[in-house]
Amino acid sequence: MSPSHSMTHQQAEARARRHFFVHLAVYLGVNTGLTAMNLINNPDKLWFYWPLMGWGIGVVAHAVAVFVTGRAADRVLIRQSRRAERQERRQ
Helix, strand or coil: CCHHHCCCHHHHHHHHHHHHHHHHHHHHHHHHHHHHHHHHHCCCCCCCHHHHHHHHHHHHHHHHHHHHHCHHHHHHHHHHHHHHHHHHHHC
């Protein structure tokens, strides 16, 4: 792997945090829309909490991987390394 393609652990952690916050923003945006749609169109039958809870479990797991275990940064580094290896093989 050439030095221009290498990524430090600190850079990988920053990328993992950035990906988490994008995931969180999409979760909040989509679920806000689903909640509004449910409450406006059919307030007697509430269903918005199902996707909120299901996707919420994924967001919590992502947060744990990024902020508690640090495994997300390791995965970013592994992915980056594999990508660089594939590019080197093509050349």
